[in-house]
């Protein structure tokens with residue numbers, strides 16, 4: 207598979223994946239170098255001794271996840287652009303994925319992009335949190351994306367187009383599209399509550415479980431605010447669909 211398509215198999219990926227516990231503890235490298243090649247700058251650049259000494263220059267790197275600090279030094283020294291840093295301790299919902307990116311123009315910090323998987327397929331929307339080494343012509347730039355935590359081991363590239371077109375439904379219950387949401391933001395609606403009151407987004411049967419996050423992302427993108435600083439709507443019970451009997455009887459809804 208890898209030789210023909212350049213895409214690693216699930217077994218290949220499993221062999222280089224830190225445990226969920228280690229990923230949640232802080233930044234850690236994921237070295238996606240799957241073939242024996244005569245190369246070792248990852249080993250020589252790691253001052254923490256996290257990469258086992260190569261007995262043969264063709265050896266594949268072996269990483270001690272507990273010794274790795276996630277410093278990222280190996281990323282810029284790897285000619286194969288094979289190393290990523292994953293940090294699932296970034297926030298409750300998001301993880302950071304740090305990746306080498308040798309293309310111009312570089313993305314703008316704070317912009318939103320479409321995160322892609324190893325096959326180049328779209329995975330989710332991601333925020334460009336930082337671009338490192340942007341001013342140097344002789345160093346590999348490193349792009350740091352914030353992605354939903356569940357995609358940290360999927361996202362490995364991005365393109366600068368926005369993941370959501372104007373026709374995408376933001377709120378399926380109340381049929382609000384991304385184009386309509388963008389128009390409301392252009393008109394001056396600036397909080398999730400204001401958007402909810404004018405469009406009813408978040409007031410349907412799902413109680414905003416999908417749209418709230420999307421509206422906040424779009425507001426953050428349009429206004430430059432940080433999502434963590436933005437006011438959220440009030441959550442009122444029931445927070446999910448329940449049977450009428452459970453509501454009337456006060457019993458548990460299985």
Ligand code: SF4
Nearest residue numbers: 252274275277278280
């Ligand atoms: S991220 Fe830092 S500590 Fe971890 S392997 Fe790379 S250079 Fe070593």
Ligand code: SF4
Nearest residue numbers: 239245247248284286
């Ligand atoms: S520097 Fe990169 S390409 Fe070379 S062996 Fe290490 S991970 Fe593989």
